[in-house]
Amino acid sequence: MRHEEMAQLASAQVNVVKGSTEDIKHSFSDAEKYNFVDFINQALHDDPDLKGVLPLDPETNAVFEASKDGVLLCKLINRCVPDTVDPRTLNTKAKKNVFEVNENQNLVINSARAIGCQVVNIRSSDLIEAKPHLVLGLMWQIIKVRYSLA
16 A cells, blocks of 8 residues: 555544444544445446446445445345345335335345354344444445455
8 A cells, every 4th residue: 555545544534423322423434435435336337226326426425325225235245245145036126115125134134144244233224224334344344255255
């Protein structure tokens, strides 16, 4: 890594989000989010089910909104560990009802667990609410699994 990149990461903005109680706070860095968005944009740029979603802007929090219905996360899992998610089980239509979104997010959690991700205390509702620390944490694990298999 170049010196300039290291300096940029060191001075990266840290975002703090409220936890489940007033006393709990979670954080993530813009650099972390930027790198995951960059990976997603490159890995999934040609996916027809994500045409209206990608490319994501790494300067915004669009990645969290895009992950709410579970399609992006399932596609990421399949790109990192092919054939983990049966595409026939994924609800990809534009307008999904709450049950279909919940099914997708349960598919995310079960598939992530199947490839070796730790998903303890991550519920489908956490992903539907797009809690940044959980979404990014799960993305990190999925991407890490991909590189451990290479």
